[in-house]
Amino acid sequence: MTYKKGQELELTIEGLAYGGRGIARQNNFVFFVEAAIPGQKVLVYISRKRKDFAEARIKEVITQSPHFSDPKCEHFLHCGGCKSQHIDYLEQLNQKKNQVQDIFQKQAGIKNFNVDQVVPANPIFNYRNKMEFTFSKNRWILEGEPRDVKSDFALGMHIPKRWDKILDINSCDLMPSIGSKILNYVRDLARESNLKPYDQRSHIGFLRYLALRFGQNTNELMVNLVTSYEDLDSLVPFVESLVDEFPEITSVVNNINTRKADVSFGEREILLFGKPILKEKLKDLTFQISANSFFQTNSYMAEKLYEVILDSAKLKGDEVVYDLYCGAGSISLFLAQKAKFVFGFDIIVSSIENAEQNAIINKIENIDFNVANLDSYFQKHKSNKYPNPDIVIVDPPRAGMHKKMTEYLPKLGAKKIIYVSCNPSTQARDTQILQSHNYELIKLSVVDMFPHTPHVETVGIFEKSK
Structure with a gap:
């Protein structure tokens, strides 16, 4: 069957794509439906037609989804900031888990991939700092x-x-x-x-x-x-x-x-x-944050995220840890309480200044912060300046690591890499590179830092193959 722009048709929404749009299929053709939720039967019109898929908008909800929830926000229909607020929270979690699994199967090429752990948010409103x-x-x-x-x-x-x-x-x-x-x-x-x-x-x-x-x-x-x-x-x-x-x-x-x-x-x-x-x-640590420093935007769930990271690191007290893209040093300082020594790296000068001050405030001395453009820093400066790491933490921006850094990361020789990400698509892309260098993804956790939005935080544990 041929579809065209402006055409109306009835669809049943199967799930959510990464980004929050509803997914429906008809005659093996995929439709992405704005503001639709799983379980709805909708009358839509095609707003955009491409070779392999079409985009559509809802004209009428024929049958409402059992997962529908009245949105709390008065601006919900226009803002776009909380695209999932009309979906009950348990189904939001389920859809995020499914999206991450689908991304890693398709983009990282891992067959039958399953998320190992989902950490729900609490609270689900008034959480952004x-x-x-x-x-x-x-x-x-x-x-x-x-x-x-x-x-x-x-x-x-x-x-x-x-x-x-x-x-x-x-x-x-x-x-x-x-x-x-x-x-x-x-x-x-x-x-x-x-x-x-x-x-x-x-x-x-x-x-x-x-x-x-x-x-x-x-x-x-x-x-x-x-x-x-x-x-x-x-x-x-x-x-x-x-x-x-x-x-x-x-x-x-x-x-x-x-x-x-x-x-x-x-x-x-x-x-x-x-x-x-x-x-x-955050827990027993105090952090100083300047206007432009990076800091996790959900303090409540940052504590849960760092618990996942600490549990994944399984520190014994004799490890050297690198924290790449360390921001104001929050992850670094949590790890330094249980590691031998931590080195933090970030390109933002104010973040490193905050991180150094945070170490002083919390009286943590087994830590060293460095201003570094990680796209090329280790290729130019590594030599014998730092001891070899046992564990490397990476928490890059949404665009993921620069390819040069991803390619160089295995050369640091760490036994374990813990990859924290706010974008599972770029994390899956980087996973392919790490696996090609004999680092196996052994566990992936989803931490819901951002309820009612399409965004999610993931923590991947990579171990070097023997």
Whole structure:
């Protein structure tokens, strides 16, 4: 049967693809259905047709899924940040497990692959310790709004697949509830103060991002106002009003990003109130985190993740450990409590500075942090500078390891590699390379750090074949 764009047909949703779209099949042809959930029977129309698959959108739900759950968020239909919020949580876990298994079977080439362990999240709302919201003069106009409605100021999230339009957000149930109060106050205060939002098209305007960091276990709160240029005459009274309204705030910084790049990482930072860092506790360790440092965005589940890593490492106390992409040193410091010595490596200078300070705060001395571009660092600097590792931890960004690093990693000679990943697709890709160098994947755990989203954290244990 031939399918074409605009055609309507009935489909039964079998599961979720990685990324959150529903999967259906008809006549051996695959359909990816936006916002569909397993168990639904839906009437759809084809929005995009390709040779081997089609994309479709729901016109009508004919039979509702037993896994359907009323979404909590008022912005669910438009935001796209919590794409799975309309699926009951146990089924979310089941689908994530199935997705990871499918990815490793297809992309890593491991037949009959099974996930060994799934660690569920608790809590499943208000868990994020960092959120970023975008200022814009191009607000997304919702269906049903008057044609002449004002749309020249927004503070919220990008509309899916639109770089230039921002959905005004009143609340976000992924972060602590005080975050929503700050979000709304900042929006109103910015308007009253006549502070202009940045225009992504013309690159004119002052306010670019509002970034919030929460110490889930310390009750500290950092506000990062990202602007396109320095203007302390405008920001100082703004911040004074903000901290008067919210005495819970312990730090306010101003990152200045003069570049056109749509990122919240500034070229320089100005401290406007309180301390330049936020403190967070994970179990018995205390961490200092700066505005731009990487830190796991779910403190509650970070503790569970590190338990999985520690259990996988099975440290006896005489091991040398490398922690690659170490960020602010959280994994490194957990391991150093049970290892002989830990070396941490990361390219972000502020992260390494935080990591070194975290070691001092926690009185851990058997550790050494290094600024390193891991795409080429060991090829150029290894020699005899560091003792050979017994265990290597890698926790790369979503893009995975650079191929040069993946190829070089086996040359470090570690008996065990523990690969932590927020992207199972790139982890599966790197698994192929590691297995070609005689490292066998013996266990994979799924840790649900991000409920109601398509994202998941995985921990793979690789051991060198004898």
